[in-house]
Amino acid sequence: MADPPWRFTNRTGKVAPEHKRLARYPTMELDDICALPVADHVTEPAHCYMWVPNALLPDGLRVLDAWGFAYKSNIVWHKIRKDGESDGRGVGFYFRNVTELLLFGVRGKNARTLAPGRRQVNLIASRKREHSRKPDEQYEVIESCSPGPYLELFGRGRRDGWTVWGNQADDDYRPDWATYKHNSAHAAE
Numbered sequence: 001m002a003d004p005p006w007r008f009t010n011r012t013g014k015v016a017p018e019h020k021r022l023a024r025y026p027t028m029e030l031d032d033i034c035a036l037p038v039a040d041h042v043t044e045p046a047h048c049y050m051w052v053p054n055a056l057l058p059d060g061l062r063v064l065d066a067w068g069f070a071y072k073s074n075i076v077w078h079k080i081r082k083d084g085e086s087d088g089r090g091v092g093f094y095f096r097n098v099t100e101l102l103l104f105g106v107r108g109k110n111a112r113t114l115a116p117g118r119r120q121v122n123l124i125a126s127r128k129r130e131h132s133r134k135p136d137e138q139y140e141v142i143e144s145c146s147p148g149p150y151l152e153l154f155g156r157g158r159r160d161g162w163t164v165w166g167n168q169a170d171d172d173y174r175p176d177w178a179t180y181k182h183n184s185a186h187a188a189e
Contacts, residue, residue, distance in 0.1 A: 001142055002153035003051040003134055004033045004063065030059050034066035038153075042068070044108025047146040049075075051134055052101050055092070060103050069105030076101060077135060078125040087128055102138065117145030 007027040038048075048069040052060030064071050077100045079087040090097035102124075106112075113120075126135040133156060142150065148161065155164035 001049040001051075001138065001150070002038075003132070004028065004154055006030075006033075006053060006056050006059065008053075008055070030062070033063050036067070036153075038067040041151065042107060045111035046107040047111065047113070047142075048103075048105045048107070049138070049142055049146075050103045050105070052103055054097050054099065054101060057101065060101070064103055064105040067105075069107045071103060071105045073104045073122060074101045075104065075122045075124060075138075075141065077138075078123060079128045080125050082127065084125075089128075100134075102134075113145040114147060120145055 005027045007029060046069075048064060048067065050060060050064060052063075061071055079090065079098050079100070081087045086098040088096050088098060090099075120141060124135055124137045124141065126137055129135075139159060139162075143161075150162040152159070152162050152164045155162075158164050
């Protein structure tokens, strides 16, 4: 699973001003993400789950291909409020985004999901936490639908049974910036 530090740019090629919060962690150019030697650390068959913001879907598909994975499907994360309605604080030039995509790709022969994957709906509905942090529900989906071993690229914190790589992959990871009031080190209530 990967959550690359995407760099957002506007039509002028500058980093988009509404993404000043990206200064909280270093971002990467698309070509640098594509060039990561993921293939050197993957055995076949393999699954790749990769987070991509809606506006960068073409970039996400390019990265999957560069890493040697064929796109097959996606899981949509619907960001909700405590009352279950859409969390309208999302960003977007055209629409207020309340979703994010978890692309799914495969590599090698016989790379189908495990039996639970064929019953798994492609929607996770949960609350946002600190900026860019993904829902913990992703791990349950991945662990039930794909055989291990499990590797997380650009991870925050650690998880039992996973190898986690990234500059925030510490046992005691905590954000060092203000977060939404309902955030905690554990899944949102």
